[in-house]
Amino acid sequence: MMFRLAVTAFTLSALSLASAADAPVNWPEWRGPARTGTAAYANPPVTWSEDSNLQWKTKLPGLGHSSPVVWGDHVFLTTAVAWGPQLDPVPVTAPGAHDNRAVTQRHRFFVICADRNTGNIRWQTQVVETVPHEGGHTTGSLASRSPVTDGQFVYAHFGSYGLYALDFDGKIVWSRDFGLMQSKHAHGEGSSPTLQDGRLVVNWDHEGPSFVEAIDARTGDTLWKKERDEVTSWASPLVVAHEGRHQVIIVGTGKTRSYDLETGAVIWECGGLSANIVATPVAAGGTVVVGSSYEIRAMMGIQLTGATGDITDTNHVRWRSSHRTPYVPSMLLIDESVYFLRHYQGILSRRDLVSGKETGGPWRLGGLRDIYASPVAAAGRIYIVELYGRTLVIEHGETLTQLAYNQLDDEFAATPALVGDQLILRGRRSLYCLREETR
Numbered sequence: 001m002m003f004r005l006a007v008t009a010f011t012l013s014a015l016s017l018a019s020a021a022d023a024p025v026n027w028p029e030w031r032g033p034a035r036t037g038t039a040a041y042a043n044p045p046v047t048w049s050e051d052s053n054l055q056w057k058t059k060l061p062g063l064g065h066s067s068p069v070v071w072g073d074h075v076f077l078t079t080a081v082a083w084g085p086q087l088d089p090v091p092v093t094a095p096g097a098h099d100n101r102a103v104t105q106r107h108r109f110f111v112i113c114a115d116r117n118t119g120n121i122r123w124q125t126q127v128v129e130t131v132p133h134e135g136g137h138t139t140g141s142l143a144s145r146s147p148v149t150d151g152q153f154v155y156a157h158f159g160s161y162g163l164y165a166l167d168f169d170g171k172i173v174w175s176r177d178f179g180l181m182q183s184k185h186a187h188g189e190g191s192s193p194t195l196q197d198g199r200l201v202v203n204w205d206h207e208g209p210s211f212v213e214a215i216d217a218r219t220g221d222t223l224w225k226k227e228r229d230e231v232t233s234w235a236s237p238l239v240v241a242h243e244g245r246h247q248v249i250i251v252g253t254g255k256t257r258s259y260d261l262e263t264g265a266v267i268w269e270c271g272g273l274s275a276n277i278v279a280t281p282v283a284a285g286g287t288v289v290v291g292s293s294y295e296i297r298a299m300m301g302i303q304l305t306g307a308t309g310d311i312t313d314t315n316h317v318r319w320r321s322s323h324r325t326p327y328v329p330s331m332l333l334i335d336e337s338v339y340f341l342r343h344y345q346g347i348l349s350r351r352d353l354v355s356g357k358e359t360g361g362p363w364r365l366g367g368l369r370d371i372y373a374s375p376v377a378a379a380g381r382i383y384i385v386e387l388y389g390r391t392l393v394i395e396h397g398e399t400l401t402q403l404a405y406n407q408l409d410d411e412f413a414a415t416p417a418l419v420g421d422q423l424i425l426r427g428r429r430s431l432y433c434l435r436e437e438t439r
Contacts, residue, residue: 027417027424030067030146030192032376035238036282036333037415042378044423046393047404048434055422055435056119062110064143065372066192067415068424068431069154073116074168075417076154077426080132080142081108090133094186094207101135107142111156111166116419119433123170128161133180136188139372139387139413146192146415148200150217155200159189163202165220174220182207184232184276192236196246199223199261203250205233205277212237212250214264224264230254233277235330240283242304251277251290258307268307270317273298279326279340280374282333287318287353289338293327299340301356319356324349330374330415332382334396339382344371348384348400363400365392372413385412385425408432 031037045053062081069076082105089102108129113122132142147156153173157163163176181189183206191203200215210228215221230252238249239261246261253276255269276294283289283304291299301318302311311317324342332339336353346368349361365384373385381403382394389408395401410427417424423434 025070025072025420026151027068027070027419028150029069029148029194030236030415031280031330031374032418035194036284037330037374037376038332038334039376039378039418042418043421044378044383044418045421045434045436046381048406048408048423050409053434053437055433057433058114058119058121058431059429060112060426060431061124062108062143063141063428064426065141065413066143066426067146067373068417068426069147069149070116070417070419070424071149071151071154074122074149075114075116075424075431076147076149076156077112077114077431078143078145078147078156078158079110079112080158081110082106083108087131090131090135092135092186094134094182094184096184097186099138100186101138103132103135106131109143109158109161111147111154111164111170113154113168113170114431116422116424116433119431125166125170125172127156127164127166127172127175128158130161133160134183134186134188136183136186140188140190142188144188144190148193148195150195150198153217155193155195155217157193157202159191163193163215163220165217176215176220178202178204187232190234190278194237194239194248196239196261201237201239201248201261203233203235203237205230205252207232212248212259212264214248214261226259226264226266228252228257231275235277236280238281238283238288240288240304242286247304249281249283249288249290251279251281251292253277255312256281256290256302258304268309268311268316270300270302270310271312272300272317272320276327278328278330280330282331282338284333284336284353289331289333289353291326291331291340293325293343297322297325299325299351301353318354321351321356324362328372332375332377334377334382337396339375341371341375341384345369346371346386360399367405368392374415376416376418378418383416383418383423385416387411387413391425
């Protein structure tokens with residue numbers, strides 16, 4: 001049964017007792033250090049506004065929806081800046097395209113590094129300048145892929161406009177050009193790279209020849225490349241350690257596939273999702289959860305142990321669901337609880353990772369609508385960011401307790417980063433760092 005979350009007094013979760021001063025302070029990719037959306041040792045604020053618990057706010061150039069990533073006192077993000085005279089619009093020619101922005105100017109693509117303590121821009125490096133061949137959906141941007149960092153370099157993927165490795169001083173170390181991506185309906189690009197053991201993994205699913213490629217993070221050289229019989233998706237690869245090796249799991253319209261990180265060999269594959277794949281999977285303890293919601297609603301829990309070949313109709317698919325499945329925001333994993341939003345709307349559900357059983361809810365998040373950022377969690381709290389400036393903070397538990405609604409004067413489609421006692425949030429116009437003032 002759906003109900004509105006009641007506002008109650010906040011009781012500090014036991015998980016929040018970990019000292020933020022002693023905790024890891026890195027958020028190296030857009031789903032966090034564990035790739036689940038959860039920061040195990042962070043303790044960000046519960047309440048904030050433009051006038052309270054705002055450590056700093058920095059105006060950003062251009063437009064981007066990439067999420068910030070953090071290493072130490074460096075905050076990295078990307079943007080695309082339109083400049084120069086107005087040009088004849090680049091026509092939108094993709095079949096079925098709608099709600100798309102025509103390109104009418106040249107664009108400069110930048111990687112930005114901000115100081116985590118002050119918000120000051122340390123550097124912004126232009127990596128390429130061009131006239132984009134597609135403008136993308138009105139809710140997206142030309143800089144929607146999030147960067148990833150290993151503490152020595154930051155890797156920024158602009159898709160059709162190149163992949164770049166920069167050092168922490170903003171110098172370009174190497175770059176790659178994969179050609180032009182033809183996205184479905186010209187909706188734009190969005191799959192972010194992931195990084196494991198010096199291997200950068202890029203998913204290139206589009207309306208042309210699709211592939212997944214593993215790249216040497218130090219040199220930019222191809223380690224392996226595998227063709228994919230897939231159409232456009234916006235989901236990012238997920239690397240999972242299981243039984244002594246790393247699997248690269250990529251969801252797709254035709255099949256979800258697992259690749260060996262070392263060789264690129266397909267370990268297993270599983271059908272059952274819809275077209276227009278956006279949500280990135282989550283995994284823990286030998287179970288991976290995948291989901292989609294476009295032409296059909298589909299969600300599955302897949303057992304990794306012993307999975308080989310085509311497992312579509314086998315007992316390696318532990319559970320299936322067709323109710324309120326995720327579309328744009330990716331799933332959040334806290335312990336063995338999988339949280340997800342229906343489509344991109346304000347209805348939150350929760351299922352057990354292993355059994356798939358609903359464990360409470362669904363919960364209608366009164367007042368929230370148009371949620372494009374993926375939910376994140378820390379200190380036993382869930383943070384859900386709405387496009388129109390509000391963030392709902394909920395206490396994770398057997399029943400969910402609303403802790404706060406927080407309003408900022410901006411629009412938010414990027415997933416926040418949770419580091420130490422800070423929440424770093426990228427808006428359409430500004431980058432925010434939120435922190436309890438008394439700490």
